[in-house]
Amino acid sequence: xxxxxxxxxxxxxxxxxxxxxxxxxxxxxxxxxxxxxxxxxxxxxxxxxxxxxxxxxxxxxxxxxxxxxxxxxxxxxxxxxxxxxxxxxxxxxxxxxxxxxxxxxxxxxxxxxxxxxxxxxxxxxxxxxxxxxxxxxxxxxxxxxxxxxxxxxxxxxxxxxxxxxxxxxxxxxxxxxxxxxxxxxxxxxxxxxxxxxxxxxxxxxxxxxxxxxxxxxxxxxxxxxxxxxxxxxxxxxxxxxxxxxxxxxxxxxxxxxxxxxxxxxxxxxxxxxxxxxxxxxxxxxxxxxxxxxxxxx
Amino acid sequence: xxxxxxxxxxxxxxxxxxxxxxxxxxxxxxxxxxxxxxxxxxxxxxxxxxxxxxxxxxxxxxxxxxxxxxxxxxxxxxxxxxxxxxxxxxxxxxxxxxxxxxxxxxxxxxxxxxxxxxxxxxxxxxxxxxxxxxxxxxxxxxxxxxxxxxxxxxxxxxxxxxxxxxxxxxxxxxxxxxxxxxxxxxxxxxxxxxxxxxxxxxxxxxxxxxxxxxxxxxxxxxxxxxxxxxxxxxxxxxxxx
Amino acid sequence: xxxxxxxxxxxxxxxxxxxxxxxxxxxxxxxxxxxxxxxxxxxxxxxxxxxxxxxxxxxxxxxxxxxxxxxxxxxxxxxxxxxxxxxxxxxxxxxxxxxxxxxxxxxxxxxxxxxxxxxxxxxxxxxxxxxxxxxxxxxxxxxxxxxxxxxxxxxxxxxxxxxxxxxxxxxxxxxxxxxxxxxxxxxxxxxxxxxxxxxxxxxxxxxxxxxxxxxxxxxxxxxxxxxxxxxxxxxxxxxxxxxxxxxxxxxxxxxxxxxxxxxxxxxxxxxxxxxxxxxxxxxxxxxxxxxxxxxxxxxxxxx
Numbered sequence: 001x002x003x004x005x006x007x008x009x010x011x012x013x014x015x016x017x018x019x020x021x022x023x024x025x026x027x028x029x030x031x032x033x034x035x036x037x038x039x040x041x042x043x044x045x046x047x048x049x050x051x052x053x054x055x056x057x058x059x060x061x062x063x064x065x066x067x068x069x070x071x072x073x074x075x076x077x078x079x080x081x082x083x084x085x086x087x088x089x090x091x092x093x094x095x096x097x098x099x100x101x102x103x104x105x106x107x108x109x110x111x112x113x114x115x116x117x118x119x120x121x122x123x124x125x126x127x128x129x130x131x132x133x134x135x136x137x138x139x140x141x142x143x144x145x146x147x148x149x150x151x152x153x154x155x156x157x158x159x160x161x162x163x164x165x166x167x168x169x170x171x172x173x174x175x176x177x178x179x180x181x182x183x184x185x186x187x188x189x190x191x192x193x194x195x196x197x198x199x200x201x202x203x204x205x206x207x208x209x210x211x212x213x214x215x216x217x218x219x220x221x222x223x224x225x226x227x228x229x230x231x232x233x234x235x236x237x238x239x240x241x242x243x244x245x246x247x248x249x250x251x252x253x254x255x256x257x258x259x260x261x262x263x264x265x266x267x268x269x270x271x272x273x274x275x276x277x278x279x280x281x282x283x284x285x286x287x288x289x290x291x292x293x294x295x296x297x
Numbered sequence: 298x299x300x301x302x303x304x305x306x307x308x309x310x311x312x313x314x315x316x317x318x319x320x321x322x323x324x325x326x327x328x329x330x331x332x333x334x335x336x337x338x339x340x341x342x343x344x345x346x347x348x349x350x351x352x353x354x355x356x357x358x359x360x361x362x363x364x365x366x367x368x369x370x371x372x373x374x375x376x377x378x379x380x381x382x383x384x385x386x387x388x389x390x391x392x393x394x395x396x397x398x399x400x401x402x403x404x405x406x407x408x409x410x411x412x413x414x415x416x417x418x419x420x421x422x423x424x425x426x427x428x429x430x431x432x433x434x435x436x437x438x439x440x441x442x443x444x445x446x447x448x449x450x451x452x453x454x455x456x457x458x459x460x461x462x463x464x465x466x467x468x469x470x471x472x473x474x475x476x477x478x479x480x481x482x483x484x485x486x487x488x489x490x491x492x493x494x495x496x497x498x499x500x501x502x503x504x505x506x507x508x509x510x511x512x513x514x515x516x517x518x519x520x521x522x523x524x525x526x527x528x529x530x531x532x533x534x535x536x537x538x
Numbered sequence: 539x540x541x542x543x544x545x546x547x548x549x550x551x552x553x554x555x556x557x558x559x560x561x562x563x564x565x566x567x568x569x570x571x572x573x574x575x576x577x578x579x580x581x582x583x584x585x586x587x588x589x590x591x592x593x594x595x596x597x598x599x600x601x602x603x604x605x606x607x608x609x610x611x612x613x614x615x616x617x618x619x620x621x622x623x624x625x626x627x628x629x630x631x632x633x634x635x636x637x638x639x640x641x642x643x644x645x646x647x648x649x650x651x652x653x654x655x656x657x658x659x660x661x662x663x664x665x666x667x668x669x670x671x672x673x674x675x676x677x678x679x680x681x682x683x684x685x686x687x688x689x690x691x692x693x694x695x696x697x698x699x700x701x702x703x704x705x706x707x708x709x710x711x712x713x714x715x716x717x718x719x720x721x722x723x724x725x726x727x728x729x730x731x732x733x734x735x736x737x738x739x740x741x742x743x744x745x746x747x748x749x750x751x752x753x754x755x756x757x758x759x760x761x762x763x764x765x766x767x768x769x770x771x772x773x774x775x776x777x778x779x780x781x782x783x784x785x786x787x788x789x790x791x792x793x794x795x796x797x798x799x800x801x802x803x804x805x806x807x808x809x810x811x812x813x814x815x816x817x818x819x820x821x822x823x824x825x826x827x828x829x830x831x832x833x834x835x836x837x838x839x840x841x
Contacts (some may be wrong), residue, residue: 042339100465195471206457213461214362217469222329229333283386301638346837379622381682383632386587386618388611389640451829529606533618534551534591 030127031135038139040103043146054104055143061095063151070158087152087180090185094151095243098191101147102140103212106195107205109136113202119295129292133196137288140192141185149184156180179254180264186253187246188254190281194242197284200291216242227265238262239276248273298389300434302397305384310371310405319363323413326359326389327348330417347421351431355414361442361468364406366448371402372524373456382533391528395521399447406439438487441513444520445483451527479503486513499518509537540600540688540706540720541565542586547595548579556581556834558744559595564722568715570735572725574833574839578744579724582621586722587616601690612640615682619693621674625667628684629658629677632666632813633684640685652680657706671698680709683714689713692723696730705785708734747838763787763799766806769823770796770814779817783809797827 025033039045045054054238069090113119122132156173163169197214202208223241226233244262251257252270262275306370330350372395375381384394390535411432419430452457472482479485489509542564549557557578573579584590585597588604590609597604604610616751624632637645653662656676661669666677675698682690690711696704712736715721725731731738732752740747742757748755756764772777773796777789779800787808788799799808814821 085313206455209458210366210461213465216464217362218325218354218358222325225329225346225350225354228349233332298639301635305627305635309624354795379618379620382589382616382618382620383624383636384639385608386611386614386616386682388641389639390608390609392580396613399648493577530591531583531592 001187027128027131028127030125031131034122034127034132034135035142038136039143041108042064042139042143043138051108053156055101059146059150062097062147063154065090065093066151066154066158066245067153070162073158074162086256086258087155087176088183088250089258089260090152091148091157091250092247092261093242094147095187095247097169098144098147098187099212099216099254101144101240102195103192103209103216105143106140106192106199106212107202107208109140109200111202111205111208114200114295122148128296133288133292137189140196141188144188144191145184148187150179152180152184176261179256182254183250186250186277190198190246190277192282193284193288195292197287199261200288218268220244223262227262235268238273239268245273245276245280249277299393299397302384302394303401306371306401306442309374312442312525313467315366315370316405316409319366319409321429322362326354326413326417327420329354330421334420341431343422344424344427347418347427352416352417352423352488352491355410355417355431356434356438356491357468359413360406360410360438360487361464361484363409364402364439364442365446365457365464367402367406367409368443369450369456369460370527371398371443371450371490372447373387373454376450376531377454381531385528385533386456387532392525395524395528397445397523399443399524402443402447402526403440406443407436408440410435424496426496430460430493431491433494434487434491437513438483439444441483441486441517444524445515448520448524448527451524451531476503480512482507483513483516485509510524541601542689542691542722543596543598544582544586544738545596545598546565547585547592547597549578549583549585549590549593555744557585560741560744560746561595562739562746562749564720564737565681566715566718566720567736568711568721568723568734569737569739570729570731571722571739571741572728573724573741575726575739576743576751578815579726579741580693582741583722585617587614587691594689612685612687613687613689614691615685616683617675617678617690619628619696619697621671623666623677623791624676628663628665629653629669629673631681632677633680636681637684642685645684645790648684648686655683655710656680657703668697668715672700672703675699676703676707679710686819688718689720690722692721694725695723696725696727704730715787728831728835738831739837742839748834752834756828756834757803762801763801764806765797765799765827766794766810766822767823767825768798768810768828771820772817775817776814776821779819780810783813785809806820 041047041057060248113122119132123129127135156176159172160166160169197217198211199205199208201212219241220243223237223244226240227239228234238248238261241262247258248260248263248268248270251261251263252274257263299346330347333346333350336360372381375384388479415428415432417429422428438513449460453459467478468482468484472485473477485504486509489504489506493506547557547560548555550561560578560582564835571579571582581590583841585592586599586604588607594650599610599613602610625709627635630649630653634645634649637648642648654661656679658673658676658680661673666674669677673693679695682692696707699707708730711721711723715736723734735752736756738752739749747808748758768776773791773794777791777796777798780786781789783806785800785802786798786809787801790799800805810824811821
């Protein structure tokens with residue numbers, strides 16, 4: 001209906017859109033950004049308070065015993081907290097928090113991108129599909145380190161600093177450092193793979209979280225029941241329990257047995273745990289690779 | 298009218314691979330019992346182990362998992378994807394909707410759980426009364442769980458996660474650590490029923506049957522009333538304001 | 539006779555006021571609810587369909603409130619905007635279930651009728667999940683009218699329909715309105731509302747900006763000049779003559795078309811013929827240039 005001049009001739013207006021000719025970050029920059037964004041999602045940064053409760057709650061709960069143990073050691077001569085006597089047993093007592101963390105946060109990283117069909121935005125950039133997967137894995141694993149590595153490191157630091165002879169203590173305790181880092185990394189990486197693999201298959205975040213929790217829950221209950229039954233089933237019992245498998249692998253690689261761990265119920269050779277972990281990790285990575293290769297955008 | 302309600306609910310609940318997954322869980326329970334039996338254990342040991350299996354896995358994991366998945370989906374899936382509007386835009390009394398959803402999810406949960414528990418009990422220890430006791434417990438527990446989860450699904454959109462958190466955290470950790478909270482644990486109510494009907498040696502419960510039944514009834518009725526009330530005042534905003 | 543009445547209705551969500559002191563009545567015939575996205579159309583429709591409570595004011599169908607009133611649905615058929623449907627049901631099953639939930643006396647016959655009316659007869663036995671958007675809309679409409687309601691409320695019913703389906707649906711709605719039903723539909727597409735409705739309700743930012751026949755509304759917009767286009771045997775001579783008249787604010791000749799702008803619609807219509815006579819020019823065509831709903835709408839929105 002307008003009879004203004006523009007309708008009959010045709011003009012393009014300069015509304016400030018500028019073409020960018022400068023340096024671009026490329027593939028590496030894209031991957032780093034996804035990792036960074038993933039870390040923020042894992043810890044609920046940049047989101048409502050509700051999404052921070054579980055990750056930060058888990059981190060604080062995991063680290064708390066370390067502080068308490070140090071306090072006890074400093075204030076009560078000869079005092080020790082049970083379950084924190086060694087770094088390995090501390091890691092084991094924290095292990096209940098790990099599946100909860102994964103169940104809550106792995107879906108945040110992955111499910112919404114699929115559900116809201118946002119993946120084309122990622123894949124039309126310099127990063128490839130597998131780069132995306134690797135970046136998300138890295139983000140979740142790094143986040144998990146806050147529970148699998150950080151608290152134990154805190155305990156280490158506390159032990160060293162609270163000891164009467166600090167320099168000597170460093171020498172003594174630092175022998176445990178490779179094991180601390182190794183176990184922490186092991187748990188973080190494997191759990192990240194499992195969490196992301198399950199989440200990538202789920203339609204909603206709640207289903208993914210439920211599946212991870214169900215897996216953990218069923219496994220640990222089954223493991224407890226098997227161990228009670230005795231016989232060959234007892235030998236198999238740690239292998240159905242997710243955290244049992246991880247603890248067995250840790251023991252195989254770095255030594256140090258934990259009294260409360262289900263590994264104690266079984267006579268299976270430790271190498272089997274390593275094998276199981278390897279198989280699980282490979283399967284999960286394969287699931288992720290196939291899933292993201294196959295997703296149509 | 299009720300028939301149409303029933304048919305829609307059945308169709309939507311049975312339609313997913315989750316029913317398959319839940320059925321597999323039940324089969325898992327039976328498989329474990331069978332595996333155990335292959336070892337030809339003696340009677341006292343098999344009683345203890347079977348009891349543990351039925352109580353910890355059957356009532357402790359299988360029942361709540363099935364109930365939370367089925368119960369939150371019965372009404373929750375329609376609320377979440379918005380198709381609830383087609384149900385509410387009809388002159389159907391809201392209490393009827395709640396009751397039908399509850400009964401169907403209860404029925405489905407029982408079908409997925411009670412036979413598995415009964416069979417596992419029979420295989421594990423061969424004592425029909427023990428098996429029956431735990432199966433009965435799963436039926437009563439299913440009603441209470443489903444009522445709570447159906448109500449939860451109307452009250453919040455995150456019913457599945459909250460329900461799972463309740464089962465894992467409250468009934469798993471808290472009730473195990475603090476004896477005082479046991480009266481408010483649905484699992485304990487169910488276990489009391491198991492003890493009462495399972496014959497001698499069935500018991501692992503911490504609550505008296507009478508107390509458990511009363512609390513369970515209060516919880517169930519309360520959940521239904523809450524659900525009806527919330528459904529009457531549910532507001533649907535649509536996608537664009 | 540079924541009339542929807544809104545009286546000083548407001549609805550807010552926290553700080554955001556979605557509907558702000560709206561009063562109107564919707565009676566038999568087709569009424570279009572027009573407004574930009576976010577104007578509050580869906581909120582209004584949901585309140586009329588009993589799915590939202592007004593925070594202030596009353597929403598009624600005849601004498602009874604729409605909120606918390608399941609019996610209301612015997613008289614109202616509601617077609618929501620949301621796309622979600624029971625994708626595992628076929629259209630026939632879906633409409634049939636609706637019929638049974640409405641306690642219709644012969645659900646099968648009513649279902650067949652409804653499906654015929656919307657033109658889904660060939661596809662009725664396929665699952666809705668496999669339908670195109672337009673077909674899904676039609677299934678929703680069928681379910682809404684299977685119980686023969688006197689009032690139909692439709693939220694963006696033409697969304698996703700191709701032109702042929704849209705024409706078909708418009709014919710259907712016109713037929714139903716002719717039977718005396720009250721039909722209220724919302725849209726942000728001017729052309730649909732212009733073509734279909736007898737009355738228009740324009741909602742902007744939660745307020746009712748105008749109500750009634752859009753041509754009459756246009757005439758009420760006196761602070762904006764009306765424009766007319768004329769064709770005559772000699773445009774220039776006519777233009778010179780018209781420029782002498784005080785009612786004429788502007789005259790423009792462009793591309794062979796003579797356009798006149800005036801602040802006084804009535805006075806101009808009376809002045810044109812005598813002006814043509816004085817100029818000795820034959821008038822061939824006189825057409826209001828901006829009496830479309832679009833111009834009404836853009837005026838109201840910018841206000």
